[in-house]
Amino acid sequence: xxxxxxxxxxxxxxxxxxxxxxxxxxxxxxxxxxxxxxxxxxxxxxxxxxxxxxxxxxxxxxxxxxxxxxxxxxxxxxxxxxxxxxxxxxxxxxxxxxxxxxxxxxxxxxxxxxxxxxxxxxxxxxxxxxxxxxxxxxxxxxxxxxxxxxxxxxxxxxxxxxxxxxxxxxxxxxxxxxxxxxxxxxxxxxxxxxxxxxxxxxxxxxxxxxxxxxxxxxxxxxxxxxxxxxxxxxxxxxxxxxxxxxxxxxxxxxxxxxxxxxxxxxxxxxxxxxxxxxxxxxxxxxxxxxxxxxxxxxxxxxxxxxxxxxxxxxxxxxxxxxxxxxxxxxxxxxxxxxxxxx
Ligand code: 13P
Ligand code: SF4
Numbered sequence: 001x002x003x004x005x006x007x008x009x010x011x012x013x014x015x016x017x018x019x020x021x022x023x024x025x026x027x028x029x030x031x032x033x034x035x036x037x038x039x040x041x042x043x044x045x046x047x048x049x050x051x052x053x054x055x056x057x058x059x060x061x062x063x064x065x066x067x068x069x070x071x072x073x074x075x076x077x078x079x080x081x082x083x084x085x086x087x088x089x090x091x092x093x094x095x096x097x098x099x100x101x102x103x104x105x106x107x108x109x110x111x112x113x114x115x116x117x118x119x120x121x122x123x124x125x126x127x128x129x130x131x132x133x134x135x136x137x138x139x140x141x142x143x144x145x146x147x148x149x150x151x152x153x154x155x156x157x158x159x160x161x162x163x164x165x166x167x168x169x170x171x172x173x174x175x176x177x178x179x180x181x182x183x184x185x186x187x188x189x190x191x192x193x194x195x196x197x198x199x200x201x202x203x204x205x206x207x208x209x210x211x212x213x214x215x216x217x218x219x220x221x222x223x224x225x226x227x228x229x230x231x232x233x234x235x236x237x238x239x240x241x242x243x244x245x246x247x248x249x250x251x252x253x254x255x256x257x258x259x260x261x262x263x264x265x266x267x268x269x270x271x272x273x274x275x276x277x278x279x280x281x282x283x284x285x286x287x288x289x290x291x292x293x294x295x296x297x298x299x300x301x302x303x304x305x306x307x308x309x310x311x312x313x314x315x316x317x318x319x320x321x322x323x324x325x326x327x328x329x330x331x332x333x334x335x336x337x338x339x340x341x342x
Pocket of ligand 1: 061076077078079151165166167208234236249250251252
């Protein structure tokens with residue numbers, strides 16, 4: 001993890017390695033383990049500052065292991081973070097993730113201060129569609145409800161009937177009780193959801209730049225080379241990649257599958273910090289496969305989390321004209337009862 005030298009480093013203290021001895025095994029196997037001493041002053045300063053501020057740090061499963069294991073109070077997929085932020089008894093939330101995750105947290109907790117350490121952290125899905133695109137789609141398909149993936153801007157959510165995540169998309173689509181929905185912006189998630197429902201999905205041609213980098217050919221080769229290998233993929237992967245996988249699910253569903261099946265070796269076909277973060281819980285599993293990093297998630301680092309807590313900035317603010325309607329689409333999603341585990 002590179003250090004931003006513009007933010008002064010907290011001082012070294014000889015007690016730090018002893019006090020954080022618990023952290024080293026959590027990072028075993030991740031590159032972050034070898035450089036841990038270098039980062040301990042930041043980790044310690046963040047933990048002290050967040051206690052003073054009464055802040056809660058929420059980190060997505062794709063965050064760097066130093067953030068995920070070192071400073072986060074709560075980790076999870078987009079759905080879990082959305083729920084946790086809303087339910088948290090804290091005045092300040094620090095969202096370690098990308099822009100749409102910060103907006104979601106603020107929409108669901110308008111009374112809380114929501115800090116986004118890297119506000120420029122975008123997402124190729126969120127930037128694939130605008131509010132104007134949604135309005136035009138509605139004109140072309142009058143009366144067809146709009147289901148938006150949470151990986152969208154607040155302005156797009158405001159034009160939507162309901163949001164979904166990769167963890168609840170099928171239930172959300174079916175909750176509307178209609179034969180057709182507009183499903184945006186991820187065409188690959190749409191293809192995966194279409195396999196599990198009779199509802200017709202009219203998809204938008206957006207895609208995640210990280211998951212599109214995996215190829216079905218790679219997965220076939222890994223499995224040919226190693227008959228015992230299990231391959232599990234995120235539904236943002238192209239359909240031909242998902243077709244080669246033993247299981248397809250949200251980031252938390254992938255972790256849940258590992259817990260239930262405990263394979264000897266697994267290739268996680270998703271952002272590769274996820275494997276680094278999961279090693280701590282599954283030391284007996286060997287994680288193999290290609291590494292694809294999300295360049296947006298990587299913009300969050302320890303010095304920026306520290307600076308956000310110290311200065312209480314950058315804060316997420318959402319235009320009031322957009323916020324009310326966007327919040328309704330998110331709350332409607334959270335009201336959809338979860339399905340029994342698939
Ligand atoms: P999850 O909701 O599965 O965590 O996915 C979010 C995301 O951005 C995946 O690329
Ligand atoms: Fe967006 Fe893909 Fe990065 Fe997830 S991994 S935040 S979908 S660009």
